[in-house]
Amino acid sequence: MTLEFRDILLRQDDFQLTADLTVPQGRHAVIGASGSGKSTLLALVAGFLAPTKGRLIWDGQDITDMTPGQRPVSILFQHHNLFPHLTVKQNVGMGLRPNLRLDRDQQRRVMQVLDHVGLSGTQDRRPAALSGGQQSRVALARVLLRARPLLLLDEPFAALGPALKSEMLTLLAQVASDTTVLMVTHDPADARAFAPDTLLVEDGAVHAPRPTGPLLDDPPPGLRAYLG
Template sequence: MLEFRDILLRQGGFTLAADFALPQGRHAVIGASGSGKSTLLALVGGFLSPERGRLVWDGQDITGMAPGRRPVSTLFQHHNLFPHLTVAQNVGMGLRPDLRLDRAQKDRVTQVLEEVGLGGTADRRPGALSGGQQGRVALARVLLRARPLLLLDEPFAALGPALKSEMLALLSRIVDETGATVLMVTHDPADARAFAPLTVLVEDGRAHAPCPTGPLLDDPPPGLRAYLG
């Protein structure tokens, strides 16, 4: 469980407040543009520090912990793949950034590439793959890191609808298998409905406690209604 205990984070003239607990499982993060969704993820990832409050993961205070030491992996919209490395090397970096992988680790890379439907692409470079395949490489790297907290910021926004729903289904399956806790920022209510039983609404600099996705989107509060159109 991830607890936001009386958090206040200041960024320029903007403040983000959060005071709730996030249970294990899949969560969408939804809210108008500029409401603070990416800021919330940056707080959990350790890239921004709160001026007040604590962030607690499974009873451990991680407020001051460096990003690389947190139990967190992040999947960004721009997949941050290294163009000069092969697919297998890009994925292997999830295990060891220096890429000194032993036999068992190399086998795990092969296995996770199979899982995301990329068996046979290990020796290619990202530039030789489609956008959807590149997204899967980034997903494979995140899965291999196997951190219990997964942050996704509009991860599949660039994909077509069919590929996107395929990736969301794959991600849901793997998250359920691993028992991870996920926060996924999305602008698409259909993605939130498909992926996340619970949604964190971010409204005017306040992140609200997660609530059931369907009812929230069926009857959104005025700000969210205006944003969703």
């Protein structure tokens, strides 16, 4: 299933984002200098911002006019927005039914996904009683349970140390194998480890995906300056 940006233009005051490219199924990093438009790109796909011009096509279907809730998208941002007063089980269950009236089968699926991300046994704790890495797993479990085919990540594990971050990226790559992923990252090592291909965003222009290794080995001047 592919995501097509057809001649997209999105204006925000004096900034404009342009995109005319196809993203095939698989894991993609989104890289670019600060202010180049990475978060704007994700907001466009999520449906939080509407393009001034152009169409967004998912799996052959025009999703440009769909609300965020109608889109085939799940989102994992840096601040995971776990609810402090709810247990792990309830935080994850929100991904299925926001009113938390889960039937037996849905409860079983919650336990299954907790097991999948290595959180069995923590289901009755509240987020404050978990480590940072465990909290990230809860957020990931919630996203997985929604099982939308397009996953948007904005620096999802930036708050974790390098070892935990790499562990989470490995886990994500395993569990999101049938998903198309766009992951904004400032860390070239994350892009290399997680994403075979990368979308470069330069001054509001989104480029078509290119193999991550060669792009980072020989970056264009703007990206080179940013990566240092």
